[in-house]
Amino acid sequence: MIQVTNLTKRFQDFTALEHVTCHIGSGCIYGMVGSNGAGKSTFLRTLCGVYQPDDGQVLIDGKAVWDNPEVKRRIAYVPDELYFLPGASLERMARMYVSLYPDFDAQRFWKLCEQLQLPRKKSLGQFSKGMRRQAATILALACRPDYLFFDETFDGLDPVMRNFVKKLICDDVLERGASAIITSHSLRELEDICDQLALLHKGGLVLESDIENLKTSQFKIQIAFREPYEKSKFEGIRISHFEKSGSVSNMIVSGDRNTIVEKLNAMEPILLDVLPLSLEEVFTYEMETLGYTFQIDGMTEEEHK
Structure with missing residues (x-):
């Protein structure tokens, strides 16, 4: 379970998150919508320990995330702005992930690469935007983490590939009981996959609800x-x-x-x-x-x- 309590994150000239509180259970797909600048990326970066909270706390299964390698090994994060090692190929990235994640499933990773027709030895810098997004996503899924964080997951993917990625995420949640948080500025991208939806506005969580309750109430x-x-x-x-x-x-x-x-x-x-x-x-x-x-x-x- 993810417990976020009164989370506040400030930067020099603005407050990106202010008193955000939410609980996200296991085996759940949690969608967060909000326009650019609402604080979605900061929220995910704080959850996975890239940023240290200024106030409040972030706990995963009762343990603080910041400066905690044990907890971080259970998290896979795909940011909006992707980063790969300079000149790296999929083979090199896979070797790095094996060293960081003890449960990295290389067999699954290479099977997905074949399905997506991603070349193993070609530099990722030569991949298209959509191919780079696919590569980052399947690297994260192959880690077999308990918690998956995706920032603008479907950006750059065509409709067929979006549906394929959605299925992969759903399979992980259903089969392994993993939890996923997916952010987007497009509600339409999330409504058919999420169990819960939240709306972040100017750094504050202004609406959060079970999706079935939203649809029926x-x-x-x-x-x-x-x-x-x-x-x-x-x-x-x-x-x-x-x-x-x-x-x-x-x-x-x-x-x-x-x-x-x-x-x-x-x-x-x-x-x-x-x-x-x-x-x-x-x-x-x-x-x-x-x-x-x-x-x-x-x-x-x-x-x-």
Whole structure:
């Protein structure tokens, strides 16, 4: 289990993470979304002991990560900005990983290299961006770690390769009980693979939830009445978003669906439709209730004034 408590990380001119708290269990795929600059990379680098926390703590199975080689050997980290030894080939990188990770599975690594058609002796500097990402990912998976951290995992991969990498990660989690944390600025990349999703905004964790709960606890209501009405008509119902055009309103509602629909039907509307929400809509409307606008798949975000 990963326990992050009041984690704060500062640099000279800004605070990258501020009072972040979360618990990530074993056998879990934990997705973290946020635009560039939200603090995702700093979060992962602090979790794997590249950065030392300024405040708070990071524990993996009850042990601090910073300056702890024993714990670090159980972690594999694929950063957003990949690094390989200068001039190194896959063969040279594999030898280095064998020396660092006692459980490195060379047989699995070379099998994956064959599947991906990655040349063993060619310099990684001559690989394309996507091939370099593939190489870093399978090196991490071949370490057979208990904890896998991926920063912008799918960047540079084509759709077929993205699905292949997703399957590899899922297999490790299901078969070995490993835990994976995957960051991305694209919610669509994560919603079909993660058990939990979190939203990091300006260094703070502003939303975290089980993905099934996110999908089932909120829904869209389209409703209309003959008589004039306002939002106050729906007092007692948790509404995170409300728009009214003429006599028809669209609402994003949270709670027990059957109970809410029964209550609305008792108001005798002339129109009542219940519609499912995409995960992207759920995150967008939740952010609105927190006072933010957030472009899930874009590069910008701003706080409501």
